[in-house]
Amino acid sequence: MENVLSSTGDSKLDQAINQWLQFDKNPQTVALVQGLVKEGAVGELWRCFGSRMEFGTAGLRAAMGPGISCMNDLTIIQTTQGFCKYLEQCFGQSLKERGVVVGFDARAHPPSGGSSRRFASLAAAVFSCRGVPVHLFCDITPTPFVPFAVSHLGLCAGVMVTASHNPKQDNGYKVYWENGAQIVPPHDKGISVAIEANLEPWPESWDITSLSHSPLLKDPFQDIHTEYYRTIQQHCHHRDINKSSEVKIVHTSVHGVGHAFVQSAFKAFDLRPPYAVEEQKDPDPEFPTVKYPNPEEGKGVLVSHINPEEGRGSWSVISTLRRGGGSWSWRVFSGNELGALLGWWVYQCWKQTNPDQSTVKSVYMLASTVSSKILRAIALKEGFHFEETLTGFKWMGNRARELLDQNKIHTLHTYYTHTSTVHYTHADFEEAIGYMCGSAVLDKDGVSAAAINITLSQQLTAVYEEYGYHITKNSYFICHDQAVIRAMFDRLRHYDNQEDVSYPRQCGGVAITAVRDLTTGYDSSQADNKAVRR
Structure with a gap:
C-alpha cells in the first residue's frame, strides 16, 4: 500500500489515509479510499481527509x-x-x-x-x-x-x-x-x-x-409512542374547533419519517386524519421528488404533488389552498407568519383559561434573534414576558428549561418553530419553519404541531392590525468558498469605511435602526455595542 500512497506526494495526507485504513473495518469505505489512492485523486482525498x-x-x-x-x-x-x-x-x-x-x-x-x-x-x-x-x-x-x-x-x-x-x-x-x-x-x-x-x-x-x-x-418504541401522544394531548387547546371544521388538510413528510407519526397525532387529538401526498408519503433516502427536502423551499417542495380539486391544503409549510372566483390560489405562510399566529393563539387560549389576568407575568414567549419581533409587540401590549435568544432550537430549549426549573412559568404549552418557536404560557419561535408543542419536547416537533395548527389569512391580518405589521423577506445563497464568504462579510462590516467598523445604514431605501453581528459580538442597540448572548 505504501507504493500507492506515495503518489499523493503529501506526508500529512498519507498519514491520515494510513491511519484510516488501519482503523476502518467497513470494506466499502476501505475500497473507496483505496480506489482514490490508486487513481491519484489527490483533490478528492483532501476533501475526505483534509x-x-x-x-x-x-x-x-x-x-x-x-x-x-x-x-x-x-x-x-x-x-x-x-x-x-x-x-x-x-x-x-x-x-x-x-x-x-x-x-x-x-x-x-x-x-x-x-x-x-x-x-x-x-x-x-x-x-x-x-x-x-x-x-x-x-x-x-x-x-x-x-x-x-x-x-x-x-x-x-x-x-x-x-x-x-x-x-x-x-x-x-x-x-x-x-x-x-x-x-x-x-x-x-x-x-x-x-x-x-x-x-x-x-x-x-x-x-x-x-x-x-x-x-x-x-x-423504548412502544412506551415512548404511547406516552408521547398521551402527553401532547394535555397541551392542546380547544380541539372542538378543529373537529367541526370543513377545512381539509394535507400532510407530506417529503420522503422523511413523519407520515405515520403525524397520522397518529391527529388520531390522538380525535381529529380527521390529514390527506397524504402519495408521492412523498413513504421514507425514501433518495428523495426522488425534491432536490432539497426543506420546507423553507415552499411551493417548490410541494405544489406539483397536490391535487387542488380534492380541496387539499398542506400543513407542512402551513400552506392553505382556497377557491376564489372559481380558481384555486395558494397562500404559503412563512415561519414568521406562523409564529405570529401560534403566539397569538397560545396567548388567547391562556386568557380563556386564566380569568385572573394578574398572573400574566407568568407568560413567557421566546424568539431567536433572526426572527420577527411580532411576539415582542404582542408582549408589550398584553403585559407578558418576551425574551430573545441566539439562533437555534438549542438556545430556546435550554432557556425554556431554565424557566421551568425556576418555576417562572405558570402553564406549560410550548410551540416552537424553527423559523418560529412558541412556548405556551411560554412561547418561542425562530423564522425557519419547525415547531415545538408542549414542554415535553424541548426541540422542534412537527408531529404534535401538525395536529394543532390553525392557519387563517384573515386571522393573521387581524393580528397585524392589532399589534403592528411585521414583514420579513429572506432567502439564502449556498457558497462553499470560505474566501468568498469572508470577503462578503468583511464588506458588510466595513461598508462605508475600510478602516473602522461601518455597517450599512440603509437597505433598499429603508433605514436600518440596529445591527447585531453575533460573529463579532457587535450590537448597535446596546449602550456599549456589545451583543448580549444567552
Missing part, C-alpha cells in the same frame, strides 16, 4: 462517505467514543444507572454502506461496551421522540441520527443533554476534545451483533 468534522452545539452534519470529513462507520464510532467518555466524566456511575437513548431516521448511502440505522446501531454498541444502558429504537422515529425519551425516562443523554432537511447525501449526529434540550457550550468543546483523545476504535465498538443479546439494550 480536516475532521467539527463537533458543535448541533453535533455533526456532513455528507456520507469515506474519510474524517464525512459521516461513516468509523467517524460515528470515534464520535460516540468521545461522547461516551465525556458523559462518564460528567455523570460518573450515574451514567451506568440511567443510560442514554438512540434514534434514527431512514437516510442511507449505498456506495459507502452507511445508513442512519447502522450508525445508530454502532453508537449503541459503543455505549453498551462501556456498560451504559442503551434505549435503542427498533425502527425509524421522528426526532422529537429522542428528547422526549430523555426527559420521560430520566436519561443522561440522547443521540438522534438524522440530517433533518439537508440534501440526500448528508447525515447528522444530534446530541441532547439530560434536560431534554440540545447541548450548548461548554459541552460541545468538551465532547470535541474527548473525540480527539479517543480516535482508535475500542475492540468491541464494531460488534453490533452483540446488541441482539445484550442485557443493556432496551427498545
Whole structure:
C-alpha cells in the first residue's frame, strides 16, 4: 500500500489515509479510499481527509462517505467514543444507572454502506461496551421522540441520527443533554476534545451483533409512542374547533419519517386524519421528488404533488389552498407568519383559561434573534414576558428549561418553530419553519404541531392590525468558498469605511435602526455595542 500512497506526494495526507485504513473495518469505505489512492485523486482525498468534522452545539452534519470529513462507520464510532467518555466524566456511575437513548431516521448511502440505522446501531454498541444502558429504537422515529425519551425516562443523554432537511447525501449526529434540550457550550468543546483523545476504535465498538443479546439494550418504541401522544394531548387547546371544521388538510413528510407519526397525532387529538401526498408519503433516502427536502423551499417542495380539486391544503409549510372566483390560489405562510399566529393563539387560549389576568407575568414567549419581533409587540401590549435568544432550537430549549426549573412559568404549552418557536404560557419561535408543542419536547416537533395548527389569512391580518405589521423577506445563497464568504462579510462590516467598523445604514431605501453581528459580538442597540448572548 505504501507504493500507492506515495503518489499523493503529501506526508500529512498519507498519514491520515494510513491511519484510516488501519482503523476502518467497513470494506466499502476501505475500497473507496483505496480506489482514490490508486487513481491519484489527490483533490478528492483532501476533501475526505483534509480536516475532521467539527463537533458543535448541533453535533455533526456532513455528507456520507469515506474519510474524517464525512459521516461513516468509523467517524460515528470515534464520535460516540468521545461522547461516551465525556458523559462518564460528567455523570460518573450515574451514567451506568440511567443510560442514554438512540434514534434514527431512514437516510442511507449505498456506495459507502452507511445508513442512519447502522450508525445508530454502532453508537449503541459503543455505549453498551462501556456498560451504559442503551434505549435503542427498533425502527425509524421522528426526532422529537429522542428528547422526549430523555426527559420521560430520566436519561443522561440522547443521540438522534438524522440530517433533518439537508440534501440526500448528508447525515447528522444530534446530541441532547439530560434536560431534554440540545447541548450548548461548554459541552460541545468538551465532547470535541474527548473525540480527539479517543480516535482508535475500542475492540468491541464494531460488534453490533452483540446488541441482539445484550442485557443493556432496551427498545423504548412502544412506551415512548404511547406516552408521547398521551402527553401532547394535555397541551392542546380547544380541539372542538378543529373537529367541526370543513377545512381539509394535507400532510407530506417529503420522503422523511413523519407520515405515520403525524397520522397518529391527529388520531390522538380525535381529529380527521390529514390527506397524504402519495408521492412523498413513504421514507425514501433518495428523495426522488425534491432536490432539497426543506420546507423553507415552499411551493417548490410541494405544489406539483397536490391535487387542488380534492380541496387539499398542506400543513407542512402551513400552506392553505382556497377557491376564489372559481380558481384555486395558494397562500404559503412563512415561519414568521406562523409564529405570529401560534403566539397569538397560545396567548388567547391562556386568557380563556386564566380569568385572573394578574398572573400574566407568568407568560413567557421566546424568539431567536433572526426572527420577527411580532411576539415582542404582542408582549408589550398584553403585559407578558418576551425574551430573545441566539439562533437555534438549542438556545430556546435550554432557556425554556431554565424557566421551568425556576418555576417562572405558570402553564406549560410550548410551540416552537424553527423559523418560529412558541412556548405556551411560554412561547418561542425562530423564522425557519419547525415547531415545538408542549414542554415535553424541548426541540422542534412537527408531529404534535401538525395536529394543532390553525392557519387563517384573515386571522393573521387581524393580528397585524392589532399589534403592528411585521414583514420579513429572506432567502439564502449556498457558497462553499470560505474566501468568498469572508470577503462578503468583511464588506458588510466595513461598508462605508475600510478602516473602522461601518455597517450599512440603509437597505433598499429603508433605514436600518440596529445591527447585531453575533460573529463579532457587535450590537448597535446596546449602550456599549456589545451583543448580549444567552
